[in-house]
Amino acid sequence: MSLSHPDFELYDNVGRTGEQIKDHRGNRPTTDDLHRWAAHDAKQFTDSLTIEDAGQSVIAWTRRLYQVRTTAEFQAVATAVLGDGHSALSELHQFLETAAEWCERSHEPKIAERYRRHAEQLSELGYELSYLTDDHLADTYRRTHPSAPAQPTSGPAAAPAPPAAPARRPSR
Incomplete structure (x- = not known):
């Protein structure tokens, strides 16, 4: 397989891992190469995105756990x-x-x-x-509340079998 991506030939092996050198000698890209190339090739698309990084909202909720009383x-x-x-x-x-x-x-x-x-x-x-x-x-x-029942009445005692086709669970 001959790779035509422009930076594939730029390797000089300085600072490269053994995997990178081996893959380059075998004319194969590393996983890092593939990710870098995809990011480069999708740059115009990703620059037009106006949404925050996907993990940011979870990070904010995780920080909220420190405030929970x-x-x-x-x-x-x-x-x-x-x-x-x-x-x-x-x-x-x-x-x-x-x-x-x-x-x-x-x-x-x-x-x-x-x-x-x-x-x-x-x-x-x-x-x-x-x-x-x-x-x-x-x-x-x-x-x-010591007089409370042993198990909640609204939920099952054990998890039910998952649905045949994964779907969002309905609101309770």
Whole structure:
């Protein structure tokens, strides 16, 4: 395979890793090369984006955890990141599903299947995390209200089997 990308020939091996030197000698790009080339080739598109970095909203919510004083406040933050609807986890799930659809349209069915598999795993994790936050709330309520029932009546005792097709969970 002959690579025609302009900076592939610029290597002088100074400061390069063994992998980079080996890949260059084999006329193969490294993963770093591929990422750098993609960033270069997409620069016009990415410069036109007016949205913040994807992880910034999660960083802001993580900082909020340091300000939390009560279980109710903790629950509000955890639900924003891990919960139903438009939480960070739900939106990441939707991103993976959309990436799978894009790969299918681009005739990359094996990559699409991998995105879908990870979306399904993320959906299963979302269910588990949802029940974890519900259990946390129930435990706190029982400690502060000794006459409270042992288990919350609104949630199941164990996580249900994941849906056949990964989808956003409906709001409770």
